[in-house]
Amino acid sequence: MGRAYRLGFFTFAMVTASIIISLRSLPMQAMTGMNILFYFFITTIGFLLPITLILKLFGTAYPVEGGLYAWVKEAFGERWGFSAIFIQWMHLIIVSVLLLSFISSAIAYIFLPELSENKLYILIVSLIFFWGATIISMRGLKTSTRFSTICVIIGVFLPAVLIIGMAGFHLISGNRSAIDLSFTIGTIIPDLASLSALAMVAAFVNPFFGIEASAGHLGDLKNPKRNYLPTILIAGLFCVLVNTLCSLSIAVVIPREEISFAAGLLQALSFLFDQIAAGWLLTIVILLIMAGTLGEINSWILAPARGMTETARNGSLPRYMQYINENGIPSHTLIVQAVAVSVFCIIFALIPGVNDAYWVLLSLLTHIYLVAYLILILSAIKLRKRLFSVNGYHSVLVKGIFWIISGIGIVTILGIELITFLSPDGNGTPLNPMYIAGMALLMMVIISIPLITYAIRKPGWKSD
Numbered sequence: 394m395g396r397a398y399r400l401g402f403f404t405f406a407m408v409t410a411s412i413i414i415s416l417r418s419l420p421m422q423a424m425t426g427m428n429i430l431f432y433f434f435i436t437t438i439g440f441l442l443p444i445t446l447i448l449k450l451f452g453t454a455y456p457v458e459g460g461l462y463a464w465v466k467e468a469f470g471e472r473w474g475f476s477a478i479f480i481q482w483m484h485l486i487i488v489s490v491l492l493l494s495f496i497s498s499a500i501a502y503i504f505l506p507e508l509s510e511n512k513l514y515i516l517i518v519s520l521i522f523f524w525g526a527t528i529i530s531m532r533g534l535k536t537s538t539r540f541s542t543i544c545v546i547i548g549v550f551l552p553a554v555l556i557i558g559m560a561g562f563h564l565i566s567g568n569r570s571a572i573d574l575s576f577t578i579g580t581i582i583p584d585l586a587s588l589s590a591l592a593m594v595a596a597f598v599n600p601f602f603g604i605e606a607s608a609g610h611l612g613d614l615k616n617p618k619r620n621y622l623p624t625i626l627i628a629g630l631f632c633v634l635v636n637t638l639c640s641l642s643i644a645v646v647i648p649r650e651e652i653s654f655a656a657g658l659l660q661a662l663s664f665l666f667d668q669i670a671a672g673w674l675l676t677i678v679i680l681l682i683m684a685g686t687l688g689e690i691n692s693w694i695l696a697p698a699r700g701m702t703e704t705a706r707n708g709s710l711p712r713y714m715q716y717i718n719e720n721g722i723p724s725h726t727l728i729v730q731a732v733a734v735s736v737f738c739i740i741f742a743l744i745p746g747v748n749d750a751y752w753v754l755l756s757l758l759t760h761i762y763l764v765a766y767l768i769l770i771l772s773a774i775k776l777r778k779r780l781f782s783v784n785g786y787h788s789v790l791v792k793g794i795f796w797i798i799s800g801i802g803i804v805t806i807l808g809i810e811l812i813t814f815l816s817p818d819g820n821g822t823p824l825n826p827m828y829i830a831g832m833a834l835l836m837m838v839i840i841s842i843p844l845i846t847y848a849i850r851k852p853g854w855k856s857d
Contacts (some may be wrong), residue, residue, distance in 0.1 A: 398721075399612045399806035402624060409607040409628035411545035411692045412774035413600060414635050416682055417495045418554065420652050421596040422640035426572040427580040428565075428590075428646065432597040433637050436805075441601050441629055443802025444588050444766060446795070447773045448605055449622045454776075454783040456617035460608025463770060468772035472847045475709040478700040479843035480765040481606065482730065485693045487758045488602075489734045490741050492686050499679050499686075501658045512742035519738045526687060529729045530694045533720035534613060541692040550684020552678055553635045559666065560642030570645045591812045594757045598809055600636050602762050604629060605769070606696040658682070669695045698726045708855030709847050715856055759813045760836045763806045770802050 400408070416450045422429055451464045459466075461481055466474025497518040501508035508514045538605050564570060583590040604625055614624075643652070646664055659679060666675045701724035705714040717727040745746050773780060781792060814829050 395608075398533070400534070400538060400610055400799040402615070402620045404542055405537050405610065405614050405620065406624040406627045407464045407542040407545050407611070408692050409604065409624055410527065410540040410631055411549070411685075411688045412603040412606050412696065413422070413598065413628055414545065414549050414632045414718055415492070415659055415689050416549065416556075416635075416639065416685065416850070417492060418596055418600055418636065419640045419643055419658050420772050421593075421838065422636060422653050423643035423647070424649050425583065425593055425596075427574065427576075427641075428583040428593075429597075429637060429640050431581050431583060432594060433633055435767075436594065436597045439801055439805035440598050441633075442605070443770065443798045443805070444604060445622075445625060445629060446610065446798050447770055447802070448774055450627055450780040452608065452611065452621035452625075453618050454473050456611050456614070456621065458609065458612030458697075459700045459703040461605055461765065462613055462704055464608075465768055466704075468775045471709060471769075472844065473768060475704045475707075475847055476766050476840070476843040477768050478697060478704055479846075480840065482697040482701055482838055484602065484758055484762045484765075486730065486733050486737055487761075489523060489690055489693065490519070490737045491758075492690050493734075493738065494684050494741065496522055496683050499707065502663075503676050503679055505519050508727050514739050520620055522736055523690065523734050523738075524695055524731055526691045530654055530692060531720065531722050532726050533722060534610070534695070536720075537691060537695055537722075538610075541688045542686045542689020544691065548681050548683070549635065550631075552682050552685065553639050555678055556639045556642050556662065558784065560645045560660075563646055565795045571648045573642045574645070584752075588812075589649050591605040594809055595756070595813045596834060597636075598805075599759060601629070602758075603693065603696075604632075606693065609696040612750065640840065686791055689761070692806060694727065694730070695722070698723050698730060702726050708850055708852070709843075710850075711854055712856070727798055734796075747799050747803060756813050757835055757839075758834060760832065763810055764781055764840060765834075767803065768808050770799055770806075774799060827834050 422432070431710040455467060456465055457463050459478075462473075462474045465477040477478075492514055497515040498509040500518060501514065505815060533671055583593075602841075607624075608621075611621065614620055643658065647660060651660070661740035662678055663675055701710065702714060702717070704710060705712070705726070714723070714729060715728045716723065773796065777792075777795065781787065781795075786795070787794060814832065
């Protein structure tokens with residue numbers, strides 16, 4: 394059923410890159426100025442490195458379709474495998490709302506800027522784009538991955554080069570930088586006694602979320618044992634470089650107090666192009682960035698859906714979600730998730746203030762996805778003997794490194810879980826206790842859904 398197509402090294406790397414390399418977080422990162430270097434160093438060592446090691450071990454030992462679901466299931470059984478892939482699926486739903494809001498803001502910026510605060514407009518545009526991307530994904534893996542590859546090249550890498558280049562032109566033209574660019578401890582390391590400074594870590598770990606999502610296609614990757622690690626390393630490296638250089642470029646041009654979470658990137662581009670009397674180019678660049686964002690959504694749509702379909706075949710979800718169309722795509726699962734995204738878009742439209750809604754969803758997204766990464770690390774620890782054997786890790790030194798890096802990952806995850814309850818408003822005061830309680834409740838509700846669903850599953854759901 395349409396499963397003959399195999400993903401090559403380049404295509405798989407680009408799909409992974411399209412999932413994790415996004416320009417949407419640049420404004421929030423840019424607000425920290427030169428502290429960007431410190432934050433990315435900490436999150437790369439504390440999060441990206443441990444997760445990459447775990448993915449390498451699993452990708453070599455279990456190069457199968459389903460990725461996160463298959464790996465956690467191997468360690469802790471169907472219940473927790475289903476829970477892990479459900480959390481990843483919920484991340485897709487929430488991040489799609491944020492991405493769709495960015496696309497809506499970009500369109501408004503071109504034609505009618507005041508629409509960027511109009512929730513009805515954002516809702517309509519969001520639904521049109523997400524359902525359109527869902528239809529593209531239903532046409533098959535080949536069509537979907539080629540679309541994502543084209544989008545990440547023209548919609549992420551090309552605009553990134555332009556943003557960096559325009560910031561450079563801004564400086565060499567004699568304009569002053571909006572931040573202190575000196576390499577000193579005072580400029581690079583933030584005030585670690587400030588709660589708000591610690592809370593900003595969430596903005597720097599979020600770009601790495603989803604690096605494991607492309608593993609849902611491992612069963613379609615050519616020679617996965619050889620190709621998987623290099624593809625995620627390339628994607629991770631480009632993610633760090635693009636986010637660091639582009640967020641610094643925005644910080645150089647726009648003063649911190651004028652940066653908006655939703656429109657900061659568009660503001661930066663407008664300012665830069667006005668400096669060289671090339672305002673006409675702004676519309677083209679915004680359209681490119683929209684293409685890159687649509688490519689990210691397209692890649693996210695299919696990755697966790699395949700894992701959800703696998704768990705449906707094992708009886709954790711109704712038979713309806715087991716259906717595979719003639720293109721080899723779990724189309725019924727895509728329909729269910731498109732409906733879910735539509736519901737969340739409506740909820741987003743009801744939250745007052747775009748910036749407030751953006752932060753609420755970002756915080757919820759961070760909390761629930763970190764749980765999935767914690768489960769993934771614990772799965773590797775439980776299966777370590779099998780993973781060591783298949784990967785050829787027999788020395789005490791290598792095994793010791795595994796324990797150290799895994800420990801760093803666990804500590805980082807638990808630390809970020811705590812600090813993402815803090816306020817990013819810059820005054821260093823804790824959030825309202827009601828907000829903290831509400832966020833904790835939402836987190837528990839989402840995590841409990843797969844556990845309850847598994848408990849009430851019916852025998853007839855399992856595939857024959």
